[in-house]
Amino acid sequence: MATTSSTRPGLLRRLSTFLFLHPTLSLILLLAPPLLWLGVIYLGSLFALLVQSFFRLDDFSGKIVRDFSLTNYLQLTSRANIDIIARTAGMATAVTLACGLIAFPLAYYIARYAAPRAKGFLYLAVLLPLWSSYLVRVYSWKLILAKEGIISWVVEKLGLTPALDAILQTPIIGGPSLSFSMLGMFFVFVYIWLPYMILPIQAALERIPKSLIEAAGDLGARPGETFRTVILPLAFPGVVAGSIFTFSLTLGDYIIPSIIGNSSFLIGAVVLAHQGTSGNVPLAAAFTVVPMIIMGVYLSIAKRLGAFDAL
Amino acid sequence: MNTKMLHHALAALTLASLLLAACGTGPTPTPQTVEVTRVVEGTPVVETVIITATPEPVVETGGPMTEVGEGEGEVAIVAWAGYIERGDTDPNYDWVTQFEADTGCKVTVKTAATSDEMVALMNEGGFDLVTASGDASNRLIAGGRVQEVNIDLIPSYGTVDERLQNAPWHTVDGKHYGVPYQSGSNVLMYNTEVFGDEPPTSWSVVFEETTLPDGQSNKGRVQAYDGPIYVADAALYLASARPELGITDPYALNRDQFNAALDLLRQQRALVGRYWHDAFIQMDDFTNEGVAASGSWPFQANLLAFGGAPIAYVVPEEGATGWADTTMMHVDAPHPNCAYKWMEWSLNPKLQGDLAAWFQTIPAVLAACEGNALLGEGGCEANGLNSFDQIKWWRTPTSDCGDDRTDCVPYHEWVTNYIAVIGGR
Numbered sequence: 001m002a003t004t005s006s007t008r009p010g011l012l013r014r015l016s017t018f019l020f021l022h023p024t025l026s027l028i029l030l031l032a033p034p035l036l037w038l039g040v041i042y043l044g045s046l047f048a049l050l051v052q053s054f055f056r057l058d059d060f061s062g063k064i065v066r067d068f069s070l071t072n073y074l075q076l077t078s079r080a081n082i083d084i085i086a087r088t089a090g091m092a093t094a095v096t097l098a099c100g101l102i103a104f105p106l107a108y109y110i111a112r113y114a115a116p117r118a119k120g121f122l123y124l125a126v127l128l129p130l131w132s133s134y135l136v137r138v139y140s141w142k143l144i145l146a147k148e149g150i151i152s153w154v155v156e157k158l159g160l161t162p163a164l165d166a167i168l169q170t171p172i173i174g175g176p177s178l179s180f181s182m183l184g185m186f187f188v189f190v191y192i193w194l195p196y197m198i199l200p201i202q203a204a205l206e207r208i209p210k211s212l213i214e215a216a217g218d219l220g221a222r223p224g225e226t227f228r229t230v231i232l233p234l235a236f237p238g239v240v241a242g243s244i245f246t247f248s249l250t251l252g253d254y255i256i257p258s259i260i261g262n263s264s265f266l267i268g269a270v271v272l273a274h275q276g277t278s279g280n281v282p283l284a285a286a287f288t289v290v291p292m293i294i295m296g297v298y299l300s301i302a303k304r305l306g307a308f309d310a311l
Numbered sequence: 312m313n314t315k316m317l318h319h320a321l322a323a324l325t326l327a328s329l330l331l332a333a334c335g336t337g338p339t340p341t342p343q344t345v346e347v348t349r350v351v352e353g354t355p356v357v358e359t360v361i362i363t364a365t366p367e368p369v370v371e372t373g374g375p376m377t378e379v380g381e382g383e384g385e386v387a388i389v390a391w392a393g394y395i396e397r398g399d400t401d402p403n404y405d406w407v408t409q410f411e412a413d414t415g416c417k418v419t420v421k422t423a424a425t426s427d428e429m430v431a432l433m434n435e436g437g438f439d440l441v442t443a444s445g446d447a448s449n450r451l452i453a454g455g456r457v458q459e460v461n462i463d464l465i466p467s468y469g470t471v472d473e474r475l476q477n478a479p480w481h482t483v484d485g486k487h488y489g490v491p492y493q494s495g496s497n498v499l500m501y502n503t504e505v506f507g508d509e510p511p512t513s514w515s516v517v518f519e520e521t522t523l524p525d526g527q528s529n530k531g532r533v534q535a536y537d538g539p540i541y542v543a544d545a546a547l548y549l550a551s552a553r554p555e556l557g558i559t560d561p562y563a564l565n566r567d568q569f570n571a572a573l574d575l576l577r578q579q580r581a582l583v584g585r586y587w588h589d590a591f592i593q594m595d596d597f598t599n600e601g602v603a604a605s606g607s608w609p610f611q612a613n614l615l616a617f618g619g620a621p622i623a624y625v626v627p628e629e630g631a632t633g634w635a636d637t638t639m640m641h642v643d644a645p646h647p648n649c650a651y652k653w654m655e656w657s658l659n660p661k662l663q664g665d666l667a668a669w670f671q672t673i674p675a676v677l678a679a680c681e682g683n684a685l686l687g688e689g690g691c692e693a694n695g696l697n698s699f700d701q702i703k704w705w706r707t708p709t710s711d712c713g714d715d716r717t718d719c720v721p722y723h724e725w726v727t728n729y730i731a732v733i734g735g736r
Contacts (some may be wrong), residue, residue, distance in 0.1 A: 057571035057723055080731030087734070146599040176531030177600055263537055263586040264734045266563075273427070273730060280723050 046292075053285035061193050064282060072286035081270075085290055088267040091182070092250040095189040096197075099246045100239055102190070103197040107238075109203035110198075135166060138259050145260065147177035152304045157179035177260045185261035190248050196249065197242035204238025205231070247298060251291045267291055341600050379651040382416045386583050386649035389441040391636070392422045392590050393610050393670055394493075403685060404669045406662040414656075416649035423536050424589045426705075433457070439644040440653060442633040445480035446540045446722075452481075452488050457639040458487045467658035470653040470676050474699070480706055481637040486556050489639035490654045493663070495672035496633040496702050497544070498538075500607035500615075500625040502597065505532075514548045516604050518579050521604055528605045530582050534596065534605035537586035538704055539576055539722070539729040543632050544606055545572040547580070547703060551629045560633045561632065563712035569720040569728075576732045586733060597622060609671030609694070626695065633665035634703035635694075667694060 019026045043215060053065050056071040075081060110122050129137060143149050155164045167179060168174040175181030208231060216226040254268030265273070274284035302308070388395055395418065400407030407418050421438065423429045426447035433441050443451055451457045452500065463467040464516045468476070468490065475491040482488070501511055505525045517533045520701065535541055544563035549571055558568050587593035587605065594611050596602045598620055607624065615622040638657055644650050656662065663674035664683030671694050674680065680691035712719040 075727070078731075078735055080727075080736040083734050083736060084730075142595070143599065146595075147601050148599045178602065180531075180584040202446060255689060258588070259592065262584065265730055275431070280726065283727075 008236070017116065021084040043107070049179050049285045049288055050280055053289055055282040056281060056284075057280050071269065071282045075283060076286055076290065081287075084265050084267060084270050086262060088251060088291075089294060091186065091189065091266065092247045094195060095187060095244045095250045097244045098186070098190045099194050099197040100201075100243060103194060103201055103242065104235075106200050107202035107205055111202050126198050130193075130195055134192070135255065137192065137255055141184075141188045142179050142259055145177070145179035145187070147179070149179070151178060179260055180262055182261055185256060188256050188260050192256070193246040193249050196245035198240075200241040200245075201235060201238040204235045204241070208234045237308075240302045240305045244299065244302055244307060248291075251294065337639035340509055353622065355457065373510065375459040376464065376647060376651065377461065379464050382414050382649045382652055383646035384415055384417060384649070385419065386416045386646050386653050387419045387421070388436045388653070389421050389423055389429055389438050391442055392424070393443050393614075394422075394636075394666070395420045396666075396669060401669075404665055406665055410656045414649065414652045416646070416652055426540065427538065430456075433641060435639065435646065436643055438641055439646050440641070441455070441639050441651040442636045443489070443639050446538075446634075446707050448480045448489065448637050448639060449483070449707045451639060452483050456642055457488050458642045458644070460640055460654065462487050462490075465490060465655050465658070467655055470658060470660075470678060472675055472677050475675055478635065478637075478704075480635060480704070481639065489637035490657060492636045492638045492657055492665055493670065493672040493675060494625055494633060494635035494699075494702075494704070495609065495670065496631045496698070497606055498609055498612065498631065499604060499627050500597070500603040500612045500622060500624045502602070503621040503623050505603040510623065510625055511604060511626070512628055513627050514544070514606075515552070516583070516591045517606060518545070518548055518575055518679055520578075520582055525603075529603065531584045532577075532601060532603040533582050534585065534587045534593065534602055535576075535579060535583050536606055537588040537733065539725040540632075541606070542569070542572050542576065542725050542729055543703065543705070543708075545575045546709050548629055549575060560713065562706050563714070563716075563719045564707045564708070565712075565716070565718055567722060569683070569724075573728055573732060576683055576729070577736075580732055580735060610669075613671055626698070630698070630701050630703065635704045664690075667691065673699060676702075 007143060019029070020204040026029060053072055054068050054070070056062060056068050056069045076085075106122075106126075109124075110119055116123055146152070152161075152164070164178075167183070168177070170183075173181060173183045173186070174182075178184040178187075212230055212234075213226055216230045217289055221229065252268050254266065254272050257264075257266045257269050271284045271287045274287065356707050393400075395407060396404045397407035397418070411417055420430060423432055426444050428458070429441050429443055429447050430450055432438060433443075433451055434454070441447075441451070441457070443457075448457075448505050471491050475494070476482075478491065481491070498510055500516060501515070501516075503510075505523055507524050509524045516523070516529060517535060523531055523532070526706060536544070542564075543561035545556050546564055546568065549556055549568070550558040550561065553571065555688050556568050556571055558564065564572065584600070584602070585596065587596065587607075590608065590611050592609065593602075593605065594615055597605075597611075597615060609624060612622050612624040638654050640647070640654070660674075660676055660679040661683070663676045663679035664686045667674045667679060668673065668683065668685035668690060669688070673691060673694050673696050677691070677696075682687065683690065708722045708725060710719055710721045711717050
C-alpha cells in the first residue's frame with residue numbers, strides 16, 4: 001500500500017481488499033469455474049442424454065417425438081440388443097481378467113526386483129506405445145493378425161496350422177482368420193489397454209513396506225503364503241483401480257470393433273450406428289445409459305474394495 | 312504467489328468476467344444486473360448496476376444465394392474416397408490443381424466411408440459441400456442440413472443429363488438441393504485366381520453357400536457391405552430368385568418382403584467373415600485375407616488390378632444397386648462463394664470424364680463421354696451408361712412407398728434389423 005500515491009485507491013485495489021477481507025467469497029470465486037464446468041458442461045450433457053433416451057422416433061416421418069416414452073428401453077430388451085450388451089460386457093470382463101493376469105507379474109517385477117536402470121527402461125517400454133497413434137497401432141494389428149500375416153506365417157512354419165484352425169473353428173470366438181474373429185479383437189484390446197493396468201498395480205505394489213514381507217517370513221510364512229496373505233490383499237486395490245480403466249475403456253470403444261473382428265456390434269459401435277445412421281438419437285441415448293449403469297455398479301463395488309485409495 | 316497477489320488477480324478476473332457478462336452475446340434483451348463492490352472508508356458497499364444488452368439483429372434466412380461473389384480462399388468438401396483427386400495417386404488424375412489456380416479457393420477434402428458418416432459429418436458442420444448419395448441426400452434435406460441451390464448461378468447446369476436434372480434424391484418440391492456429380496453401379500468384385508475362367512454371373516455366390524471353382528466352399532471367403540442400405544441388395548437378388556415375393560422396388564419393401572430379405576441376409580451371415588465399410592480395408596482383405604468375392608465398387612477393383620492383384624468385377628445378371636451422387640451445400644457453409652465455384656467447376660466435361668475414368672462411373676454430364684483421353688472411346692458405355700435405367704439407385708426407404716402404399720418398412724428399422732443380422736440374430 002505504501003507505493004500508492006493516490007488517496008482514493010483504484011477499483012481493482014478496492015476489490016482486492018474486499019476479497020481479502022472475505023475469504024469465503026474468494027473460495028467461491030476460485031471454485032466457481034471448475035464447478036460450473038463439471039456441473040453444466042459435464043453433468044449437463046449427461047442429463048441431456050438421459051432426457052433424450054425417453055424420447056422416441058416417429059415411425060412414419062423418422063423425426064424425433066419429444067414425448068415421454070419407454071419405447072427405447074423396451075427395445076433394449078430385444079434379443080439382438082441383449083446380445084450386444086452381453087457381448088460387450090463379456091469382452092470387457094475377459095479383457096480385464098487377461099490384462100490383470102499379464103500385468104501383475106510384470107508390475108511385480110518392476111516394483112520389487114528391477115534395478116533402477118532396468119526400472120526406467122521398463123517404464124519406458126510400458127509407456128512407449130501410448131505415445132504413438134492409437135489408430136496406427138490398431139491397423140498394424142490388423143496386418144499382424146491377417147490370414148496371410150506374420151502370426152499365421154509363424155504358426156505355419158511351426159507346423160501348428162491345424163491347431164490354429166481348430167481354435168478358429170470354436171463358435172463365438174472363432175472366424176475365418178484371427179483378424180476376422182472375436183479372439184483377434186480380444187488380443188488387440190488386451191494390447192491396447194495393458195499399460196493402464198500395469199501402472200496402478202505397480203504403484204500399489206511399491207507402497208507395500210518391505211518390512212511387512214520380512215515380518216511374514218520371520219513368522220514362518222512360506223513365499224506362497226506371504227504372497228496370498230500379505231502382498232495380494234495389499235496390492236488388490238491397485239488391481240481393481242487398473243480394472244476400472246480396462247473395463248470402462250473396452251465397454252465404450254468403437255474403433256477396434258470396426259477394424260478387427262467379425263463385424264458383430266459392441267455398444268460403442270451400435271451407439272454410433274443409431275446416432276449417425278438412422279438419426280435414432282433416442283435409442284442411441286438409451287444404449288449409452290447401459291454402460292453408465294454397468295460402470296455405476298462397477299465403481300461402487302470398486303470403492304468398497306478400496307480402489308480409489310490406490311489411484 | 313502471495314495472498315495479496317492472489318487476491319489482486321482474483322479481483323481483476325472477477326472484473327473481467329463481469330465485463331464479459333455485461334457485453335456477453337445473447338439474443339435476449341433482458342437487462343442484466345451486475346454487482347460492483349466499492350470500499351468506502353473500509354466498509355465495502357455493493358452497488359447494483361443495470362446494463363441492458365442490445366439484442367442481436369435477426370438475420371433473415373431462407374431462399375438460396377442470388378449472386379456469387381469473390382472466393383473466400385477455401386472450400387471444404389466431404390467426399391467418397393477417390394472422388395476429389397489432385398494427382399497424388401496418379402498424376403494423370405487431377406481435377407483440383409486447376410480449380411485452385413483459377414479461383415484461389417484451396418480445396419480441403421474429408422473422406423467418408425459410408426453415407427451415414429457423411430450425414431454425421433454434415434450434422435457436425437464446418438464443411439461447405441458433400442458428395443451425398445441418394446440414401447443420404449434426402450436425409451440431409453429433411454434434416455435441414457443442406458441449403459437450396461440456385462441453379463441459375465451454375466451456368467453448366469443445363470448440360471447435366473436430363474434424367475438427373477430433377478431427380479427426386481436432390482430435388483424436393485421443385486427446389487434443387489444440389490448438383491449431380493457422378494453415378495455408378497455396385498459391382499461384384501472377385502478374385503480371378505479363385506474363379507479362373509468361370510467368372511461369377513449371379514449374386515448367389517455371396518448369398519448362398521456354394522463351392523467356388525477352386526473347389527473350396529465360399530464360407531468365410533465372401534464379404535458384404537455393412538451399411539443397412541445393403542438390405543436392398545438382398546431384396547434385388549430376391550426379386551429374381553424368388554419372384555413370388557413380388558419385389559419391384561428394393562427400397563420399398565413391405566413387411567413380408569423385408570423379412571424375406573432379412574432371412575437371406577441371416578443365411579449370408581454364416582458365409583461372411585467380416586462386413587466391409589472402408590474401401591481400403593476391403594482391398595486389404597482381398598489381398599491379405601483370401602476373400603474371394605464381394606459386392607464392391609469399381610474403384611477398389613480397379614485400384615487392386617492396377618497394383619497387379621488378380622481382381623476383376625462384373626455386374627451380375629440380376630442387375631445391381633447403384634449410387635447417384637449429388638454435390639450438396641451445407642446450410643451454414645462457411646465459404647459459400649467458393650462452394651458455388653466448385654459446383655460449377657464440378658460439371659466441366661474434362662473433370663466429369665476424368666472422374667468417370669478413375670472411379671469407373673457414369674458422368675452427370677454426358678458431353679464428358681466423348682473425346683476424353685483417360686476414359687477412352689465407349690468408356691461411359693463400359694461403365695454402365697446403357698443400363699442406366701436398370702440400376703436401382705440408392706434412396707432412403709420411408710414408410711411412404713412412393714406409390715399409394717404407406718406400409719413400407721422405414722429406414723431406421725433397416726438399421727436396427729441389419730445390426731441384429733450382423734450380430735447373428
